[in-house]
Amino acid sequence: MSTSHPTEVDTESESDGESFTGQGLPRVEDHRILTGKAEYIHDITPENCLHMALVRSMHAHAEITSIDTAAAEDHPACELVLTAEDVKAEYNPMPTGVGSIATDEAGEPADLPEWALADEKVRFVGEPVVAVVASDRYAAEDIADLVDVTYEPMDTVADGMAAREDEVVLHESVGTNVVDNEHLEFGDPDAAFEDADHVVEGEYTWGRISGVPLETAGAVATYDAESDSFDIDCNIQLHTLVDNMIYETLGYEADDVRVNVPADVGGSYGTKIGIHRYCCLTSMASQQLERPVKFEEDRVENLQGGDMHSSDREYQMRMAVDDDGTMRGLDIWFVDDFGAYPRYPINQVLKPLSVLTNSYEIDDVSYEYDLVLTNKTSQTAYRGFGVDPHIYALEMIVDEAARTLDMDPTEFRRRNLIRPEQMPYTLPSKNLYDSGDYPATLDRIEEIIEDERDGGLLDPDVVAAKREEGKYRGVQPSVIIEPGASGSDWTDRQRTDTDTLADRSRDEVEELPEHLRAEIRADGSIQAFLATDSSGQGHQTLVSQLLADELEILPSDIDVGYLDSVDAPTEYGSAASRMAVMLSGATVGVAERLLANIEDLAADHWGVSTDDVTYHDGTVERLGDDDSLSLAEIAELDAETTAAGERRTRVSYNYDHPATDLEEFDEALTQKLPVYPTAAFGANAPIVEVDVNTGQVDILKFHTVRDCGTMLNPMIVEGQAHGGIAQGIGAALLEEFGYEDDGQPQAITLFDYLLPSIENVPEIEMEHTETPSPFTATGAKGVGEGGMIDAPASIATSINAALEPLSVDEPASRIPVVPDHLRRQLRESDQ
Template sequence: MTGRDRSGAPPVRTHKEERNWVGKSIRRVEDPKFLRGRGGYIADLVTPWTLHAAVLRSPYAHARIVAIDTTAAEALDGVHAVITGAQAAELTDPMPDFGPDPANHTWRCLAVDKVRYVGEGVAIAVADSRYLAEDALGLIEVEYEPLPAVVDPEAALADGSALVHETLGSNCAYERTFDFGEVDRDFAEADLVVRDRLRWHRSGGQPLETVGAIADFDHATGQVTIDTNSLSFTSYLFMVAGTLRIPANKLDIRPVPAGGSFGSKLFATKPAVIAAMCSRVAGRPVVYLEDRIDNMSNCDHHGSDRIYEVELAVMRDGTLRGIKIDTIDDYGAYIQFGVGHHGNALAQVTGPYKIGSVRYRVRAVLTNKNQQGAYRGFGSEVNNWMLEQMVDKAARELGMDPVQIRRRNFIQPSDFPYFVPTGNVYDSGNYGAVLDEALKLADYDRWRAEQAKARDEGRYIGVGLISAQERSVFSATEFWFWFDEPGAPVTSMPESVTLKVDATGGITATLYSCAFWGNSPETMVAQLVAEEFDCDPHAVSVVYQGSKNGLPATGPGGSRTTVMLAGAVEGATAKIKAKALRTAAHLLEADPDDLKWVDGGFQVKGVPEQRKSLADIAVVLHLFKHSLPEDVESGLEECKVYDHPYTTMPSSDRKDLGVFYPFMGHACHVPVVEVDVETGAVTFLAYAAVHDCGTLVNPRSLAGHIVGGTAQGIGTALHEEFVYDADGQLLSSSFLDYQIPTAMEVPALAIGHAETPSPYTPHGIKGGGEGGRMMAPAAVNAAVNDALAPLGVRLTELPMTPERILTALRASPGRAL
């Protein structure tokens, strides 16, 4: 191993060369129900007996709640309950919170004493229909005392700024600087220090179905059942029970297909708490399904909102030595996940490059905006953009080609497993091969020639090129290594599967986390099961279990699901095959060592006609107990709780954060754009993307991830932004103002794959669910900057809207508009 000396690595796996199903592009087993409109989303599950909840949102960014009068709303026919924030605080405890010092910035399902952003809920109406509930909201009278709004994150840090949470005494919820490696030495010895200020504005995932829940509180038993389209961090749902003030064994949260998430439904528990609280008060099932304005203004899941001051130490030959990163991150009014966004960044902070040292300073700032949560990449996509911007700027200042500077600094295949300065490991890779394939797929040299020709004609074509990482399969340590004395140094992030072989040989897989979040879990698990048992994936039944009867699970997030479920399937399969082997040996009157698994059953080595299929074995185990040895139990069902395959603990001084995100994917994106300098419009001429996600499970499904993620990344780069004015008003609270790219703006992608199997995971799989968005913002920014380089223009702020492009052009001495 290169880098620092390490222990604790798991044994290196040997992966078989030939596979029957893993690696095949099969049609999704979920498709029939979704194509028939029978997916079973929240809106599909509402019955006539179900009541509807609607939330009254604050029109102010910052204000004290002086009084609320609900009399008229309560008197409206068809209204069953009206609940204010003060009443909700009597019914529920604060929301689950992984952030620092939650005692001093309490986050509740409704505001109690004051509101802290436009859209924060202040009251709820429960009625026979959503229409009536909305009408009731219009009858609620709220008296506010407006307070100064804190909107700019740098101004929020200034002395005398209004405080979002007075009990904190500051708008800085967290601050720390980490040093990894010999930072000062590397900068002192550098030939050149490249500096820049970069700005990434907030955007967010826009699901087709917003976050919702249907809750039924049974007063006879105290049991609460909640159907919800958010069920990640499954093992932590006892925290929701705590918020509802009920025992955890009285809560059953059942998964419903997400209807789109992209991270924005990661542990999105507020709708579930609201629905359950309302059901308890009203005595009937209650559905709360956000409307679009709810989701955009009061979802607790806006994406990152960062300001960077960066320095990159470089040698004249292009060697990258060290990097200093100083970032301010605007978290909005609360900080539910702490600074986990930056843990994601630190997992791959040096990208694919041999950068020897890192200084990382983060300040988490509270402002009067909707709080940050998760969005595809969870902060690491921002780091990719920042780093690739700096590498491109270094290349330009050194007069180097962007391909050349990357090749010079790539970690080489012989270096893996490779430890980056933070202590995280990259398990495998071949970055040069990915780059070569991307240049070929993009027809790079031809586009460079086209670019030169176009410039002679007064047109501005740009060719972007970035090489960046996609970390996958997080360890729980990333949530607490930020603290010298963490309050809860948890280390478990498992995933579980139960496999059952019925009397006919049919196989059912039971999952214990989110239902259809986007990585086609039913197809993926069916393929993995089929690979183990030599059956048709479409013959495998995949079902879900709620939290009450579920095994430990974490759910999707951090591109972890495929790797973790593959391990769980492998483990459960091994148990089933062990029992089946013993049974087959008894039935065949053979020594178990003389049997081998072939084509879906056990057969005597060298005598293939003497065999028992899995169905032969299963029927005996289910129905013929007395034909088996006495200590063999009936049935053929096994479960596996699969823990993280490779993680190590941080050092006590936090100079080494340990291995916490070890399965490192990689990609190279090459977009070609043309920028209209009169209008600021950006048009795509071509786009190539090559990804290495280890061993592919379903290339067709992965291609969908790449296309969808790239579309979102294009939105981040050019269009999408949650815009707040100086008073904290959200100006882009609908799709009229929040511009999502359509099929007209997203180009056809040429997609390629490389495979460097992980030595530590089943089949060599790495995660791949976030790749497109992890790469596209940096790639598109690089292409636009390349196009405008002759005019002396370099965009350092995303999204690059036409207005921002034209403003940069006007400010450039190379172009007068």
């Protein structure tokens, strides 16, 4: 439940000047979803469609010594069998995140190719080896079982730290498992650590988690021989940004490969960015057979080898602090285990720079990472995009520093918070926080905690009684930042010669705008088109309510659809807590352009100046006269007087990224450092209870005070926050894609990979404040990743607080904090 209650408005009533923006408008998407009318990729099966199944490796690392497809090809339902040999004969390897790697002192680059089917070796359990196409999926699965693959097992490496030793090398062409490294220093961290009164150290582990979408990955490809082009329906995320992963692999130009994503995708949050393999394989098969080909992952395929796992990190943190509680410096080093191949989102190791010091004022920081490859399924993006483990490790070292100083952890945090008068605040890593009052938010969450101590869950008598039962309660508030509205220019930093960045000018910076189209239909209603796919964030609702305000009509008079990858320009897409900011700016811009054209049309019709016409409530009026034109009449007038390709009632607008023209971001942009011009934030106080006899952790209530600038739709904001917190609870306590030492995955069903549910997501008490962003068109900040970024860290530090009386050394040093880990910590502390 939540303490705030978004206001719903009647979208069918007259507008009467009421603003729809800022209201809890019901999501237009929900009706079709709840009534079963939503179309997902699994619902799309063209006429004459064939179906694909994959033969996957059960070895983590092995040579493929032979592939016998004779029995499969003899099956009467078999239409096609594809191996790497077939793929390599006609197509290209799939692009990877690093491309080529310098492997010797001369810096000679070596390629690291990844083919759509395993070539000569397999490098993770679940890697596709053979593709089989048949009349239906059942037959395809049966035929796949007839393929006989012989393997010669090889030594494996399934631990990121061990992979750095290169005793088992996954890719001989590069000769190392460490395929990317960067060491960045801001300020003078050496001096800060040398001069500080104390240096505190800690080691922390963040295990693999992911989104586990309700709808697994799927693709339906149709090749047209006459036009030599492809149409692909799929549920890939960022379809206009990562479509190069498809058309480059197929060896075609972008305009020859049309990628279409349905309006409703059953979950993503980054987990479907890396499904290009399926798009490519179905396209290849369709081209060979000249019939549509469809592939859908089953749940085991998705969990085991679906290329949808996320961050897998080992941190070594150091903090320099003085006796008075001043944070002097940070030293951050981590290893990120990316699995068998470095995919597109390798830049998630850099995104934490956008919130390098979280809500704290620390000037001197060292930041270094090793990106390593192991015999695991490849990583992809996930909600938070690498910021969540960073914030967790940072908050853990803050706890350790407070213990070293024998200082109350909340007071220690308060002394180092960035103050409102410092806003906009420039981080050492050159990103800016736009606005916010962090001390006031921490004060408010402390007031809430104090209420719980007076007859509530933290009442001293209740806490004491629970300890007699072996159950320890605790809470630790903190303020955590969510970076929003990412730009795109920095995201290829790892593929850039860093020596060239010093001389890079602002003119070389290329940011992707947000594209929106709108037109007046014959009946006077509005049709808008998004260029960005959605993963359930309510984009159609936001555009309809914002456009309704700008055009002074009802949201019910506006329909919002989507463009495919050919009709749409290249977009950064639905990621990085970006869309509320970008769509609101694009909507304002497209409305202004459409209104200007409407007034021009009316003025031309009446033979007067545009100064003599005015627009109000969906009608253009002639000043000093009774003449008026409705939107339907304007559309008719335009059709009668304007060529079809030049219609003034059809407009488009590109809204530039907010940081594009701001001098404050000059240094970050030219140096290709992460630029996120909005900083939403929240102060959390989850009350946890730890059973020291079993190691079980229960969250009794989750208090949070959140700020995302102007709330465009409070209902959507709350939905995003609740969902993010639920995902954060799963990350903190339940979820992990564990692996055995031999690379065998331990979680390939939902009996093994545990998800949060109504049983373990507690009551959520949520309050909101609003400090509008000075950098965005509507004052809105990004909000899509917040709960996942902040909840795990808050839960972990609250576990530390709960067990503080037992003097357990950093009990939550590993995410997820599972019972056996806590029991081990307790045993080692003799408790």
